Amino acid sequence: MSDLRELYQQVIVDHNNSPHNFCELQDANRHAHGYNPLCGDKLSLYLTVNDDDIITDAGFQGTGCAISVASASLMTDFLKGKTIADVKAFFDEFHAALTSEHAKSHMDFGKLAVLLGVKEFPARVKCATLAWHTMQSALENKGREASTE
Amino acid sequence: MSSFNWQSIKNDFPILDNSRREKPLVYLDNAATTQKPLAVIDKVDEYYKNYNANVHRGVHSLSVKATDAYEGARETVRDFINARSVRELIFVRGTTEAINLVASSYGGSKIKQGDEIIVSEMEHHSNIVPWQLLAERAGAKIKVIPINDHGELDLNNFPAMFSDKTKILAVGHISNALGTINPIKDMIKEAHKHNVPVIIDGAQAIPHSKVDVQDLDCDFYAFSGHKAYGPTGIGVLYAKEALLEAMPPYQGGGEMILRVSFDDTQFNDIPAKFEAGTPNIAGAIGMAAGLEYINNIGLDAIATYEHELLEYALERAADHPQLKLVGTAKHKASILSFLYDGVHAHDIGTILDCEGVAIRTGHHCAMPVMDHFGVPATARASFAFYNSRADIDALFKALDRVKEVFKL
Numbered sequence: 001m002s003d004l005r006e007l008y009q010q011v012i013v014d015h016n017n018s019p020h021n022f023c024e025l026q027d028a029n030r031h032a033h034g035y036n037p038l039c040g041d042k043l044s045l046y047l048t049v050n051d052d053d054i055i056t057d058a059g060f061q062g063t064g065c066a067i068s069v070a071s072a073s074l075m076t077d078f079l080k081g082k083t084i085a086d087v088k089a090f091f092d093e094f095h096a097a098l099t100s101e102h103a104k105s106h107m108d109f110g111k112l113a114v115l116l117g118v119k120e121f122p123a124r125v126k127c128a129t130l131a132w133h134t135m136q137s138a139l140e141n142k143g144r145e146a147s148t149e
Numbered sequence: 150m151s152s153f154n155w156q157s158i159k160n161d162f163p164i165l166d167n168s169r170r171e172k173p174l175v176y177l178d179n180a181a182t183t184q185k186p187l188a189v190i191d192k193v194d195e196y197y198k199n200y201n202a203n204v205h206r207g208v209h210s211l212s213v214k215a216t217d218a219y220e221g222a223r224e225t226v227r228d229f230i231n232a233r234s235v236r237e238l239i240f241v242r243g244t245t246e247a248i249n250l251v252a253s254s255y256g257g258s259k260i261k262q263g264d265e266i267i268v269s270e271m272e273h274h275s276n277i278v279p280w281q282l283l284a285e286r287a288g289a290k291i292k293v294i295p296i297n298d299h300g301e302l303d304l305n306n307f308p309a310m311f312s313d314k315t316k317i318l319a320v321g322h323i324s325n326a327l328g329t330i331n332p333i334k335d336m337i338k339e340a341h342k343h344n345v346p347v348i349i350d351g352a353q354a355i356p357h358s359k360v361d362v363q364d365l366d367c368d369f370y371a372f373s374g375h376k377a378y379g380p381t382g383i384g385v386l387y388a389k390e391a392l393l394e395a396m397p398p399y400q401g402g403g404e405m406i407l408r409v410s411f412d413d414t415q416f417n418d419i420p421a422k423f424e425a426g427t428p429n430i431a432g433a434i435g436m437a438a439g440l441e442y443i444n445n446i447g448l449d450a451i452a453t454y455e456h457e458l459l460e461y462a463l464e465r466a467a468d469h470p471q472l473k474l475v476g477t478a479k480h481k482a483s484i485l486s487f488l489y490d491g492v493h494a495h496d497i498g499t500i501l502d503c504e505g506v507a508i509r510t511g512h513h514c515a516m517p518v519m520d521h522f523g524v525p526a527t528a529r530a531s532f533a534f535y536n537s538r539a540d541i542d543a544l545f546k547a548l549d550r551v552k553e554v555f556k557l
């Protein structure tokens with residue numbers, strides 16, 4: 001089944017088996033919880049943002065399916081070194097690419113493009129977006145739990 | 150296997166006709182909802198095509214015919230669960246509404262500050278939350294019968310859980326998350342020793358085993374049509390007549406009254422007192438057709454056959470060291486809840502779906518059960534009599550694919 005191979009690409013399986021940045025950051029100054037009530041996926045995200053609004057470090061902990069763990073793992077890799085403004089702009093494009101059928105993006109999503117396989121699996125899109133919603137919530141520092149619902 | 154001819158049974162279900170689809174379907178999500186035989190689909194169709202009318206309201210012959218069919222459905226249900234009288238049967242939306250009706254009407258009038266409600270740790274959310282809402286309103290307390298690591302009720306301390314504050318026991322007949330068959334007859338007997346009425350959530354039991362409400366001596370029994378080969382949006386609350394007579398109405402409106410004036414409104418007799426508004430007429434007729442369909446095969450034959458399917462699935466599961474069962478009760482219905490070597494249930498669900506095998510993944514509306522086993526979710530295959538050994542083989546073949554994808 002080619003769709004299945006598209007969804008569970010090697011990169012995703014690898015990130016699930018050994019996720020990057022899977023730790024609580026002691027000196028984080030942004031923090032949020034994410035929860036997907038449908039799957040029971042739970043995520044805690046930790047970010048360190050410096051005075052120039054640059055994300056200098058990112059980590060996460062939690063439990064979830066391969067898609068949500070790989071998404072958080074890839075995302076935390078991606079965030080490091082980016083400015084908040086960059087990340088927000090990127091999120092909008094990437095979220096549209098994940099969720100809307102017709103979105104045509106000119107942006108190069110780099111390694112994160114592997115996550116676009118979920119488009120063929122509408123029931124799983126929320127698994128891929130959980131980490132990103134949590135990141136948004138951490139940056140806005142709402143202190144509330146981000147939810148996919 | 151028994152002399153059951155599953156191949157021809159499958160032909161009764163249009164959705165299982167694989168010649169009509171691109172990819173064969175192996176449907177193993179029967180605890181969520183069962184498929185519908187043509188006998189049910191045709192009955193609903195016939196009602197809408199030939200005698201659609203409101204019930205209890207018209208003198209015209211169409212309405213009389215619709216009323217006869219609707220009340221005939223009540224008689225079919227009565228016979229199916231051996232209630233004393235059709236007066237003891239209320240048509241509702243499903244198990245959930247039946248339990249809410251009891252919590253709201255019976256509970257609302259009988260349960261007061263400081264009273265206690267006993268439920269079990271393995272209940273479906275629909276047999277927890279209505280009681281929590283009531284407890285909050287009334288200032289009552291919920292006591293929970295624990296489960297052991299096999300997913301069986303731990304009844305060691307059960308008799309001591311009752312006090313003169315205990316006002317109701319709410320427990321499931323068969324657990325949808327674990328498959329456990331609970332010893333409800335004994336539990337009802339114990340509750341009655343303390344003069345405590347019992348409501349049984351029978352959603353998972355009705356399609357799989359003979360239920361006799363008089364023999365059980367339960368006070369309330371709730372179930373859904375859609376899990377017993379009937380339509381969605383229809384279900385039944387059975388309640389002993391004396392209880393229903395004493396209970397206040399659940400909802401107000403048409404049908405449930407005899408006379409309305411602004412000074413004094415007189416309620417209708419039971420069961421109409423609890424059926425405000427135009428009911429789900431087609432649903433009731435379809436549900437009765439589903440129960441008749443079950444009767445034609447015979448619940449004993451069904452229970453035996455489904456147990457053979459479970460045994461076969463357990464045998465196959467034993468060959469998969471990666472597979473860990475959640476729910477290993479001695480008395481178990483044909484439900485296989487499992488974990489698979491660290492692979493999240495949703496990944497299993499998606500991969501199986503790609504292989505044409507439909508199972509349920511998640512918390513199964515039983516989060517306390519998930520908490521007990523310390524998992525966020527399980528994968529669950531649940532079998533019906535139209536399933537076969539070949540379907541179970543397909544399940545395990547698809548699980549091999551999980552191994553492949555995750556390189557286990």
Ligand SMILES: Cc1ncc(COP(=O)(O)O)c(C=O)c1O
Pocket residue numbers: 180181242243244245246273275276321323324325350352353373514
């Ligand atoms: C044990 C049990 N109780 C209650 C329910 C709720 O049934 P319904 O959604 O039909 O009201 C279900 C079905 O999901 C169930 O399995």
